Amino acid sequence: MSIAWYLAVSAIVFSLGAVGVMTRRNPLVVLLCLELMLNGGNLALIAFSRMWGNGDGQILALVVMTVAACEVCIGLGMIVAIYRRRLPIDVDELRELQG
Amino acid sequence: MSAVLFFIAAAGVITGAVGVVVLRNPFYCVLALVVHLVSLAVLFLLLLAEFVAAVQVVVYAGAVMVLYVFVVAYVGDAGDSIGERLRKSASPSQPPSIGSGLRLGGTILGGALLVELLIALLGTGLEATSGYGAGYAPGPQAYGTPAYIGKLLLTRFLLAFELASFLLLIAAVGGVVLARRRGGIGEADEHATYAPLDLARAPGTGTTAEGVGAGFGGQVP
Numbered sequence: 121m122s123i124a125w126y127l128a129v130s131a132i133v134f135s136l137g138a139v140g141v142m143t144r145r146n147p148l149v150v151l152l153c154l155e156l157m158l159n160g161g162n163l164a165l166i167a168f169s170r171m172w173g174n175g176d177g178q179i180l181a182l183v184v185m186t187v188a189a190c191e192v193c194i195g196l197g198m199i200v201a202i203y204r205r206r207l208p209i210d211v212d213e214l215r216e217l218q219g
Numbered sequence: 220m221s222a223v224l225f226f227i228a229a230a231g232v233i234t235g236a237v238g239v240v241v242l243r244n245p246f247y248c249v250l251a252l253v254v255h256l257v258s259l260a261v262l263f264l265l266l267l268a269e270f271v272a273a274v275q276v277v278v279y280a281g282a283v284m285v286l287y288v289f290v291v292a293y294v295g296d297a298g299d300s301i302g303e304r305l306r307k308s309a310s311p312s313q314p315p316s317i318g319s320g321l322r323l324g325g326t327i328l329g330g331a332l333l334v335e336l337l338i339a340l341l342g343t344g345l346e347a348t349s350g351y352g353a354g355y356a357p358g359p360q361a362y363g364t365p366a367y368i369g370k371l372l373l374t375r376f377l378l379a380f381e382l383a384s385f386l387l388l389i390a391a392v393g394g395v396v397l398a399r400r401r402g403g404i405g406e407a408d409e410h411a412t413y414a415p416l417d418l419a420r421a422p423g424t425g426t427t428a429e430g431v432g433a434g435f436g437g438q439v440p
Binding site: 136142143151159175185193198201204 | 390
């Protein structure tokens with residue numbers, strides 16, 4: 121398959137992730153949809169890397185995976201802290217920084 | 220053969236993504252994301268990125284998703300139910316149409332983003348995007364193998380590699396600090412507040428309970 125097909129799939133995945141970030145209320149699912157957006161970017165990076173035939177895009181994809189792992193770590197820690205304080209786990213209710 | 224595999228994997232990728240966005244139970248969302256990640260690893264393999272595909276399966280679908288599953292099991296549906304209860308008790312007369320309107324708006328914005336991305340990616344006029352990629356010669360140090368990626372990481376991209384490792388360290392420390400058990404913070408609103416003079420007076424005196432003669436816990440008549 122030509123590179124353009126992979127780029128189309130990555131665009132679809134990125135848009136689906138964006139829709140999820142905008143519409144879902146549970147911060148856990150918002151984090152999952154952020155992962156979807158990062159994966160769409162990763163697929164585009166690797167497709168372009170294949171197009172050029174050098175490994176720079178793959179290295180950047182690995183760095184993106186590292187950043188995603190850090191984001192998951194911090195985000196899940198925040199969700200656990202929110203749950204411990206018995207605050208509503210809902211991005212619409214969590215409007216104030218001062219819980 | 221590779222075209223058939225591409226369409227199967229792409230269907231898995233998109234189905235998993237739709238499942239993450241649409242499903243209501245967060246646990247099912249995590250499982251849909253696992254399907255998405257494994258199918259994405261197949262796409263990476265089709266793009267000759269062997270090492271990245273292996274990392275995707277081992278690190279993402281293995282470790283990160285286990286973390287998600289544990290947090291979903293810890294928090295559970297309590298998030299949704301607590302939010303629903305608060306919303307109902309706070310404003311029982313609020314019509315639910317605001318949320319669905321926002322949802323519709325978000326979907327329309329996402330569709331606009333998709334159209335824009337497709338125009339940007341496919342309408343570039345770059346002839347290489349309609350090709351099949353650069354030439355590839357199989358071998359022990361060919362494009363995408365662990366040896367190739369490792370050599371790049373330790374020579375050209377050494378700074379990025381070290382920065383990523385420091386970022387992971389900082390995130391691990393931050394996660395522990397954020398999720399640790401703080402002493403008494405959950406019961407902060409249950410503690411009574413005392414003024415200095417409260418300690419000097421006898422219990423029950425100077426209160427409304429004494430004024431109406433109801434007593435204070437049975438200690439003062």
